[in-house]
Amino acid sequence: MSLTGKVAIVTGGSRGIGAATAQRLAKDGAKVIITYSSDADGANALIKAIGGDRAIAVKSNAGKVADVEALVKKTVDTYGKIDIIVANAGILPYSSLETTTEAGYDTAFDLNVKGPYFLAQVSFLLSICFY
16 A cells, blocks of 8 residues: 555554554655654664654653644644554553552553544644645
């Protein structure tokens, strides 16, 4: 499948499934923006493998709305649009009902639910303004 001319965001794209997804999107012709929270070396290695003319890495907390807004702005400023969103960043806390804390719950909910929701919302709202 050709994705030439398409622009993709992959959250949590510096390793694992996110990195493999970013590589495949780039192989199929897309420009790719990958996000990472702490693995700058992994993100930079991936960008080098894909090619700096076809991919960029952005340090971002995919569970914070301000970071999501900055990510969307950076993507549009760099490539002019967003066609594909892969909300890959996520965590699975290993805690029981008895040991789950409010802070742990909030962190998981923000990254797994709130972040992807607002990434889609901000991308959509920006797209109707620019397309």
